Amino acid sequence: MLNIHKITVLGLGTMGHGIVQSFAAKGFQVSGFDKLASVRNTVKERIRANIHSAVTVGFSDKSLIDSILSNFRICESEDEALQDSDFVVEAVKEDLELKQQLFGRIEPLVSRNTIIASNTSSFPITQLSAHLNFPDRTIVTHWFNPPHIVPVVEVVPGEKTSLFTIDRTLDLLKKAGKSPIRLKKEIPGFLINRIQIAMLREILDLLNSGVADASEIDRAVKGSIGLRLAAIGPLEVIDFAGLETTGKVFQSLVGDIKSDQELPAILKEKIDLGHFGVKTGNGIYKYTDELINEKIARRDHCFLELLKLLYEGKTDLFNN
Numbered sequence: 001m002l003n004i005h006k007i008t009v010l011g012l013g014t015m016g017h018g019i020v021q022s023f024a025a026k027g028f029q030v031s032g033f034d035k036l037a038s039v040r041n042t043v044k045e046r047i048r049a050n051i052h053s054a055v056t057v058g059f060s061d062k063s064l065i066d067s068i069l070s071n072f073r074i075c076e077s078e079d080e081a082l083q084d085s086d087f088v089v090e091a092v093k094e095d096l097e098l099k100q101q102l103f104g105r106i107e108p109l110v111s112r113n114t115i116i117a118s119n120t121s122s123f124p125i126t127q128l129s130a131h132l133n134f135p136d137r138t139i140v141t142h143w144f145n146p147p148h149i150v151p152v153v154e155v156v157p158g159e160k161t162s163l164f165t166i167d168r169t170l171d172l173l174k175k176a177g178k179s180p181i182r183l184k185k186e187i188p189g190f191l192i193n194r195i196q197i198a199m200l201r202e203i204l205d206l207l208n209s210g211v212a213d214a215s216e217i218d219r220a221v222k223g224s225i226g227l228r229l230a231a232i233g234p235l236e237v238i239d240f241a242g243l244e245t246t247g248k249v250f251q252s253l254v255g256d257i258k259s260d261q262e263l264p265a266i267l268k269e270k271i272d273l274g275h276f277g278v279k280t281g282n283g284i285y286k287y288t289d290e291l292i293n294e295k296i297a298r299r300d301h302c303f304l305e306l307l308k309l310l311y312e313g314k315t316d317l318f319n320n
C-alpha cells in the first residue's frame with residue numbers, strides 16, 4: 001500500500017483545525033490553507049489551547065505541543081498547501097457548488113495517487129466528484145465536532161470510489177488514532193446525522209409544544225439515554241430491555257411520534273431572528289463570551305474523561 005506522508009487540510013475553521021491537529025499529533029506532515037487571514041492567523045493558537053485541555057486530563061504532555069505544531073505548516077495559497085500532498089481533506093462550508101468547484105481545482109494540482117476526501121455533513125461523494133476525471137480516488141471522511149477528540153469518523157465511498165482508496169483511507173484514520181466506520185451504502189446524511197435528525201425532530205416538537213423546558217429536556221436526555229449510549233450501543237440497549245418489550249413500546253408510541261417534514265417552528269423562528277446559537281450569543285439558550293469558553297472547556301474536559309474511561313486507554317489521540 002502506498003504510504004501517506006503529507007496531508008493537506010483546506011478550511012481551518014471549527015472542523016479543519018481539529019483535523020489538522022489529529023494528523024499532526026501522529027507525526028504526519030500537514031499543510032493547511034484557509035481563505036480568511038484571520039482564521040490562518042489564529043489556527044495555531046486554537047490547536048495549542050486544545051492540547052492544553054488534553055494535558056489537564058493527562059491525555060498529552062505539555063512538552064509535545066511544540067513538536068505537534070512543528071508538523072503543521074500554514075500556507076498562503078491553495079496551490080502551496082496542495083504541493084506533494086498524498087491525502088487532501090476539504091473542510092470548507094457546506095455548499096455543494098463551492099465544494100464541487102474546489103474539487104475541480106484540487107484535481108489538476110495533485111498526483112494521480114492522491115486521495116481527495118470531503119468532510120461534508122450531507123453531500124454524497126458521487127455528487128461532489130461528478131465532474132472529476134478520476135473520481136475513484138475521492139471519498140467522504142465525516143469527522144465529528146470536536147474532531148481532535150471524538151473517535152468516530154464515518155467513511156463513505158461513492159459509486160466510483162476504488163477499494164484501494166477505501167483501504168488507504170481506513171488505514172490512515174486508524175494511524176491517526178481514530179475509529180473509522182465504513183458505510184456499505186452511500187446515503188445522504190450517512191449514519192449519524194440521520195439518527196440525530198430523527199431524534200431532533202421529536203425533541204424540538206416536545207419543546208415547541210411545551211411538554212418541558214429546554215433545560216429540563218437537556219437534563220433528562222443527558223442523565224438517561226445520553227449516559228447509557230456513551231457506554232452501550234442502541235441495539236445492545238434493546239437486547240437488554242427485551243425485544244418484546246421494545247416491540248410493544250414501539251407499536252404503542254410510533255403513531256404519536258412527530259413524522260412530518262416541516263422545519264420545526266421553534267427552529268425557524270430563531271433562524272429568522274438571526275439567533276444561530278453560540279456563533280451569535282443567542283440560540284435555544286443565551287450566551288456571553290465568557291460562558292461559551294467555559295462551556296467548551298467543560299465539554300472537552302468531560303469528553304476526554306469519558307474517553308479515558310470508555311476506551312480503557314486504548315485510544316491515543318494526542319501522542320505520537
Ligand SMILES: NC(=O)c1ccc[n+]([C@@H]2O[C@H](COP(=O)([O-])OP(=O)(O)OC[C@H]3O[C@@H](n4cnc5c(N)ncnc54)[C@H](O)[C@@H]3O)[C@@H](O)[C@H]2O)c1
Pocket residue numbers: 010011012013014015016033034035036039090091092093094095102119120121122142143144145
Ligand atoms: N461544525 C460541525 O459540527 C461539523 C461536523 C461535521 C462536519 N462538518 C462539515 O465540515 C465542513 C466545515 O464545517 P465547519 O463547521 O468547520 O465550518 P467553519 O465555517 O467553521 O469553517 C469553514 C472554513 O472554511 C473556510 N473556507 C471557505 N471557503 C474556502 C476555500 N475556498 N478555501 C479555503 N478555505 C475556505 C472559511 O474561511 C472557514 O474558516 C462543512 O462541510 C460542515 O458541514 C461540520
